[in-house]
Amino acid sequence: MEALPEFQLHRPGTLDEAVALIKAEPNARFVGGGTDLVVNMRRGLVETPALIDLNNVAEMQGIVSDGTGLTIGGAVTLDALENDEIVAHAFPAVAQAASEVAGPTHRNVATVGGNLCLDTRCIFYNQSGWWRESNDFCLKYRGEICHVAPKSKRCFAVFSGDLAPALLIQDATVSVAGSKGERQMPLRELYRGDGMDYLTLEAGEVVTCVTIPNSDLKSAYRKARVRGSIDFPLAGVAVGVAVKDGRITDLRAALTACDTKPFLVSGLDDFQGKPVNETVASDFGEIVQQQARPMRTTMSTPWYRRRVVARLARRLLLELGTS
Ligand SMILES: Cc1cc2nc3c(=O)[nH]c(=O)nc-3n(C[C@H](O)[C@H](O)[C@H](O)COP(=O)(O)OP(=O)(O)OC[C@H]3O[C@@H](n4cnc5c(N)ncnc54)[C@H](O)[C@@H]3O)c2cc1C
Ligand code: SF4
Structure with a gap:
């Protein structure tokens, strides 16, 4: 597992604030517990400049x-x-x-x-960066073919x-x-x-x-x-x-x-x-x-x-x- 890349962390207290934050930074990602997202960030599957933590949003409790x-x-x-x-x-x-x-x-x-x-899962996707690179990545992220169904242009994760x-x-x-x-x-x-x-x-x-x-x-x-x-x-x-x-x-x-x-x-x-x-x-x-x-x-x-x-x-x- 690679090191966690740098990112900004926002902690909005209301829905309006959360929505305004993502409007200002469309490549930011919402995060709840981070138990899926952070793993995917460490695997190089998600690149984002900022996370918007939803845990303090009053309307979501x-x-x-x-x-x-x-x-x-x-x-x-x-x-x-x-x-x-x-x-x-x-x-x-x-x-x-x-x-x-x-x-x-x-x-x-x-x-x-x-x-x-939760992001969809596949044994060819939920792997470290070097593993995926050595397999030429796959359609879902950075690659050209699906290793599960090579003739298909669809991802079956x-x-x-x-x-x-x-x-x-x-x-x-x-x-x-x-x-x-x-x-x-x-x-x-x-x-x-x-x-x-x-x-x-x-x-x-x-x-x-x-x-x-x-x-x-x-x-x-x-x-x-x-x-x-x-x-x-x-x-x-x-x-x-x-x-x-x-x-x-x-x-x-x-x-x-x-x-x-x-x-x-x-x-x-x-x-x-x-x-x-x-x-x-x-x-x-x-x-x-x-x-x-x-x-x-x-x-x-x-x-x-x-x-x-x-x-x-x-x-x-x-x-x-x-x-
Ligand atoms: C070892 C291990 C075992 C696991 N086993 C299971 C399992 O058995 N079953 C299972 O279901 N999951 C499993 N998971 C995955 C994960 O822990 C859970 O699915 C968990 O519920 C994800 O919630 P989270 O709040 O941590 O999501 P996060 O990681 O914070 O977010 C997941 C995704 O949802 C998006 N997101 C988060 N909140 C919102 C929102 N309110 N609105 C819109 N988008 C949002 C994020 O941007 C991200 O793309 C496992 C993970 C690990 C590491
Ligand atoms: S494109 Fe194919 S190999 Fe890649 S994640 Fe989807 S189903 Fe798996």
């Missing part, structure tokens, strides 16, 4: 319940999210996903906004944030702010599905908060990873299910680390009216497996990641639907 749902500030740490009683009780998948990100020291500083805006799938199954909305003002969009629209240009944010826009409406879904999040104590997901799945009189009334699943963006699994309406049993859970796993499309961007094979995410989904449905 706190977890607020207003009777219709929950608003989570973009600067809330994953540790605070994981340990919030309302989140753990009403949205267990969200608390579980937060608790599974990296290690405890990362979660003490890592933020909700940073996790949702995978989105590996844990929080997004847990929020997607809860119909989360993100609020963003920039020099043109504030706007809201469904969380799924934050992701473009392009490993290089992975977010739909306009230049200088910041994620200020996430809102999730109240819900009667039972939910859980599970991931497969190489090191159980601290690691990105090889594949992760959030499942939400509502069951009435022994029959499914609502079934949702969202995947991470299975594509260039986190996404909701489609085609689950057909499960409404069915009981939760081994056969139904296997059918559900089959659909999840069909829609997971990982490429060779991690040390483990796409074959394994597709199968493991299907097994995790199947198990979660059985656990949630029969408890």
Whole structure:
């Protein structure tokens, strides 16, 4: 890992100040906990003259319940999210996903906004400068070809944030702010599905908060990873299910680390009216497996990641639907 290059650090106290700072210095970068960004700066993947630290921005703090749902500030740490009683009780998948990100020291500083805006990952990209240079770099940064799919002009680097799938199954909305003002969009629209240009944010826009409406879904999040104590997901799945009189009334699943963006699994309406049993859970796993499309961007094979995410989904449905 190379030494951290020099940069200026700004610490705005309000959203207006943060937006003004980036307008004055468009090549500056927002930073939450820096647990992804600073690593990428040390690897020579991000060059920036200045960081704008969002941790003191007043409008981005706190977890607020207003009777219709929950608003989570973009600067809330994953540790605070994981340990919030309302989140753990009403949205267990969200608390579980937060608790599974990296290690405890990362979660003490890592933020909700940073996790949702995490850069996409690939074994040919998340490497030191000399390693990448000796491989002629790659399309995502400074190179001409993709080593994962050499004939393609597209980057398949995978989105590996844990929080997004847990929020997607809860119909989360993100609020963003920039020099043109504030706007809201469904969380799924934050992701473009392009490993290089992975977010739909306009230049200088910041994620200020996430809102999730109240819900009667039972939910859980599970991931497969190489090191159980601290690691990105090889594949992760959030499942939400509502069951009435022994029959499914609502079934949702969202995947991470299975594509260039986190996404909701489609085609689950057909499960409404069915009981939760081994056969139904296997059918559900089959659909999840069909829609997971990982490429060779991690040390483990796409074959394994597709199968493991299907097994995790199947198990979660059985656990949630029969408890
Ligand atoms: C050893 C290790 C293990 C890890 N394991 C995992 C894991 O298991 N799961 C996982 O999900 N992540 C993992 N990570 C990555 C990272 O720690 C987390 O994703 C973390 O939540 C990132 O949040 P942050 O606040 O530190 O982001 P930062 O590093 O501060 O920022 C990440 C990106 O988001 C942008 N950004 C930050 N906040 C905002 C905002 N509010 N609006 C717009 N853009 C913003 C930054 O400019 C940057 O591009 C790991 C990292 C390390 C070093
Ligand atoms: S998928 Fe291809 S272009 Fe994208 S980071 Fe990996 S090697 Fe580079």
